[in-house]
Amino acid sequence: MRKKLLALLLPAALLTGTTAVLLTSPGLTFAAPDAGWQRMEGTPWLPVEQLIAFDENNILAADRSVSKWDGAKWTAEPLPELDSAVSGLAARGPSDVWAVGQSASAHFNGRGWTRYDYDRTGQFQQAMHAVAPLSASRAMAVGWYQDNIKLPGDGRRIPAVQLWNGTGWTQATVPDLGLPRGADAALLGVAGTGQNEAWVVGGSWWAEHDGDALLLYYDGQSWRRIQVGFAATLNAVTAFAPDDVWVGGFSVRDGTQIPVAAHWDGTRWTPTETVDVPESGFKSFTRTASGEVLAVTGDYLIDPWRKSGGHTELLAWKDNRWQRQAKPASRGLNAITAVPGSDTLIVGGRDADDQPAAWSLGAGHRESPPFAGEQLKISYDNGFEFSLKFTGADRMHWTVLAGQDPAEGDERIVHRKLADQVYELRWVERDGTSVRQVQNWKNRTVTAEITLPEPQTLRLHGTFSVLG
Known part of the structure; x- marks a missing residue:
């Protein structure tokens, strides 16, 4: 199986229960539904x-x-x-x-x-x-x-x-x-x-x-x-x-x-x-x-x-x-x-x-979103449907939704804090992975969640395609 790499670099900001969230990049846009509706x-x-x-x-x-x-x-x-x-x-x-x-x-x-x-x-x-x-x-x-x-x-x-x-x-x-x-x-x-x-x-x-x-x-x-x-x-x-x-x-x-x-x-x-x-x-x-x-x-x-x-x-x-x-x-x-x-x-x-x-x-x-993922970078062969979760403003959790979800601590997921409110999340699909290989997943819908301290959950939806 060919190796695939998915890397994400996000500048985060403090979230509130009524804030609409929008992340944009060339090829991937997220928008948080229910914000204010x-x-x-x-x-x-x-x-x-x-x-x-x-x-x-x-x-x-x-x-x-x-x-x-x-x-x-x-x-x-x-x-x-x-x-x-x-x-x-x-x-x-x-x-x-x-x-x-x-x-x-x-x-x-x-x-x-x-x-x-x-x-x-x-x-x-x-x-x-x-x-x-x-x-x-x-x-x-x-x-x-x-x-x-x-x-x-x-x-x-x-x-x-x-x-x-x-x-x-x-x-x-x-x-x-x-x-x-x-x-x-x-x-x-x-x-x-x-x-x-x-x-x-x-x-x-x-x-x-x-x-x-x-x-x-x-x-x-x-x-x-x-x-x-x-x-x-x-x-x-x-x-x-x-x-x-x-x-x-x-x-x-x-x-x-x-x-x-x-x-x-x-x-x-x-x-x-x-x-x-x-x-x-x-x-x-x-x-x-x-x-x-x-x-x-x-x-x-x-x-x-x-x-x-x-x-x-x-x-x-x-x-x-x-x-x-x-x-x-x-x-x-x-x-x-x-x-x-x-x-x-x-x-x-x-x-x-x-x-x-x-x-x-x-x-x-309908206010301007508090942050945007302008630094977001993706490299992969075909693409994957996935989810990510934010808890508060200082932590992120990454989950892959292609086939079997990887367990907590899975070595394929690298999650580290680069700076205050700046994270890098990297997933590497290795040979022998339990995550099934997916072909032709261009333009698939992406789903993610943000869990806010109140608590309140916002769901993010976007579509991505192969870049370059």
């Missing part, structure tokens, strides 16, 4: 898929229905029967809210909800996935419909768009997208930019092709398809301004889903650096009052009734790259929003027990 009382019906915040006491969540946060608890909104789950939620304000299901929509005018059916002329089966207001009297819903239905599962999916004209929905003509004959395609997200304009995203699939990104621009009269520069399925689109638009989703590489995103600055689309979060895709974007852009990634093709299977992260766009942030302990995050006029964040998804949940993080808790 508070679970919002009550339970949405099913995992939150979308969030809209009007203020801290008026937040809406799409959870296959619509739930409302009133500052104290979540309660179900009295939606009319839509014949399907709510798949999209959007608003111009607290008195102008749209909720769309696959078969029908509902609008809230400040006094109550009213059902509006789609125009289904000539379409056997139709499913709307997202909605966006375009103006005070116009809105757009996007999804797909099927043609040539004879038996369940027959036919191909074709992009569908419905336009609201102030009194009802009408079908809009989607241009030829230049896809191969027989390809399936669906529109999965839409965001209005004002003046009846919108960006629409989706994906297309055929034969063994894993997905071709669909990015369309609607100027109020006509359509234009934009090439984003990578193969992907795009699900998330958020327009903060006409010259500040984010889209995201996932690509499939070597059989694994990875998150991808791109940004529009009013002139061109620029793909962002790929994020190492396997089996995951961008699900939602938001921007705080201070201008920080954040996003959540999660299991992309999740059935709401089954357990989460992918990785989830809370990311911030800083220094032209995505950086992991402290997040609540959860099995999956699907949505994020910022309370208008503040840096307070709301996220929704599943908790650590796989139950529906939502959390809030006040702006005062």
Whole structure:
């Protein structure tokens, strides 16, 4: 067996029970979840898929229905029967809210909800996935419909768009997208930019092709398809301004889903650096009052009734790259929003027990971390999943989680204090070790714990890859 070396050099600092901890390095980033996050009382019906915040006491969540946060608890909104789950939620304000299901929509005018059916002329089966207001009297819903239905599962999916004209929905003509004959395609997200304009995203699939990104621009009269520069399925689109638009989703590489995103600055689309979060895709974007852009990634093709299977992260766009942030302990995050006029964040998804949940993080808790592992160095052939534990501010404990854990005093683990609050922890895998050899562990999730004096435990999560 080839020898592998893992060395870590960390400048440590005093920890407190409310401190968020972040360690960064080229190739490895840690973030401590639960630091400052508070679970919002009550339970949405099913995992939150979308969030809209009007203020801290008026937040809406799409959870296959619509739930409302009133500052104290979540309660179900009295939606009319839509014949399907709510798949999209959007608003111009607290008195102008749209909720769309696959078969029908509902609008809230400040006094109550009213059902509006789609125009289904000539379409056997139709499913709307997202909605966006375009103006005070116009809105757009996007999804797909099927043609040539004879038996369940027959036919191909074709992009569908419905336009609201102030009194009802009408079908809009989607241009030829230049896809191969027989390809399936669906529109999965839409965001209005004002003046009846919108960006629409989706994906297309055929034969063994894993997905071709669909990015369309609607100027109020006509359509234009934009090439984003990578193969992907795009699900998330958020327009903060006409010259500040984010889209995201996932690509499939070597059989694994990875998150991808791109940004529009009013002139061109620029793909962002790929994020190492396997089996995951961008699900939602938001921007705080201070201008920080954040996003959540999660299991992309999740059935709401089954357990989460992918990785989830809370990311911030800083220094032209995505950086992991402290997040609540959860099995999956699907949505994020910022309370208008503040840096307070709301996220929704599943908790650590796989139950529906939502959390809030006040702006005062989002402070700079007390220390960073800028001196961290790693050298190895393939990589290992591992854990490390800090006790107080003056001791560290190192544990390898590859196969059998080494016992206390294992000679393969060298743990020494180099200086005050500076440690070197080295693990050498020797021939004959009981720790199994692991191949191709690049980009695996790293888990660690910090035990604080109170006591309180924070869990650290990160991803590492081979360096150099």
